[in-house]
Amino acid sequence: RRPPVTPGMSLGLLGSMWLAAVLNPGMRVNxxxxxxxxxxxxxxxxxxxRLQVAHPGKEFVVITNPDVRLNAGDLVxxxxxxxxxxxxxxxxxxxxxxxxxxxVICTTDLRVPNNIIDALQRLGYDGARRVFPIGRLxxxxxxxxLFTSNGAIVNPLLRAHExxxxxxxxxxxxxxxxxxxxxxxxxVRITTAARRDGQVTEVTLRTLxxxxxxxxxxxxxxxxxxxxxxxxxxxxxxxxLQVIALHRVSFAGVSLEGCKAAGGFxxxxxxxxxxxGARMKPTRNERRTPEEKAARLAKxxxxxxxxxxxxxx
Numbered sequence: 001r002r003p004p005v006t007p008g009m010s011l012g013l014l015g016s017m018w019l020a021a022v023l024n025p026g027m028r029v030n031x032x033x034x035x036x037x038x039x040x041x042x043x044x045x046x047x048x049x050r051l052q053v054a055h056p057g058k059e060f061v062v063i064t065n066p067d068v069r070l071n072a073g074d075l076v077x078x079x080x081x082x083x084x085x086x087x088x089x090x091x092x093x094x095x096x097x098x099x100x101x102x103x104v105i106c107t108t109d110l111r112v113p114n115n116i117i118d119a120l121q122r123l124g125y126d127g128a129r130r131v132f133p134i135g136r137l138x139x140x141x142x143x144x145x146l147f148t149s150n151g152a153i154v155n156p157l158l159r160a161h162e163x164x165x166x167x168x169x170x171x172x173x174x175x176x177x178x179x180x181x182x183x184x185x186x187x188v189r190i191t192t193a194a195r196r197d198g199q200v201t202e203v204t205l206r207t208l209x210x211x212x213x214x215x216x217x218x219x220x221x222x223x224x225x226x227x228x229x230x231x232x233x234x235x236x237x238x239x240x241l242q243v244i245a246l247h248r249v250s251f252a253g254v255s256l257e258g259c260k261a262a263g264g265f266x267x268x269x270x271x272x273x274x275x276x277g278a279r280m281k282p283t284r285n286e287r288r289t290p291e292e293k294a295a296r297l298a299k300x301x302x303x304x305x306x307x308x309x310x311x312x313x
Contacts, residue, residue: 026069027069029053029068029070032076036083036084055071096147097146097147097254098146098264099142099265100144102245106135119263123263142245143249146252165224165251171220174241186209190206190231208225253275254275
């Protein structure tokens with residue numbers, strides 16, 4: 001176990017950095033300016049005494065240490081001129097769900113007409129942090145797309161071996177027969193695009209078994225853990241079924257609840273953030289109500305009082 005920190009104790013360089021981060025969890029100044037200057041350049045500005053910072057309601061002071069941390073509302077000057085810093089990175093991460101309408105393209109390239117970022121902003125999203133989609137749906141498909149500002153959670157959601165569940169409602173023409181549904185469930189051979197060693201190539205393989213159920217008329221419900229390119233469309237094409245509509249209703253335990261209308265979006269709640277790995281699962285104590293916590297505390301105090309009473313002569 002790490003020994004406790006005591007007054008007068010020498011922490012060393014790493015210990016000092018750790019203590020500074022605990023006492024002030026803001027952003028290091030040489031990281032905050034990285035959008036316009038490298039860390040080495042910022043460190044040089046600091047050693048030359050060219051950077052100043054003013055905390056809200058305080059006077060400007062010269063920054064003498066690259067470990068100085070900036071917090072929301074701080075102003076930074078370089079040679080007496082205001083410098084923009086990545087203050088927005090201090091805001092909490094955004095995690096959202098979006099009911100993508102058909103026709104919207106899942107790309108963050110703003111040069112592409114009808115891209116999903118423009119569509120989201122037209123519909124009223126104005127978050128403090130830039131968000132990007134987790135995965136994609138093709139242009140003609142609709143339904144659930146997750147957005148996040150935290151790149152650390154993306155790969156665990158999209159890696160094939162993670163087997164995240166995805167649910168789709170699919171309408172075909174003609175109507176799938178019972179034999180078609182059985183074959184789709186057990187897996188069919190398709191040719192699709194796959195990325196290997198940085199190159200996109202065509203591969204032919206048999207899809208993994210999945211859950212396929214008839215809903216009503218020409219509509220089916222697909223529940224997949226695989227995520228090949230245009231997988232459902234190619235599976236249906238292999239059986240001469242034309243996909244008329246493809247709508248995703250669930251991904252990784254998150255549903256369209258709260259944004260069921262096309263173009264609707266909503267922030268993820270705590271349970272949904274836990275499901276996608278954006279939040280730690282609450283402990284048993286965190287799940288207790290204030291009344292339950294107070295009752296447990298009173299019970300512990302009473303137990304201590306009774307224990308002390310038995311030790312009295």
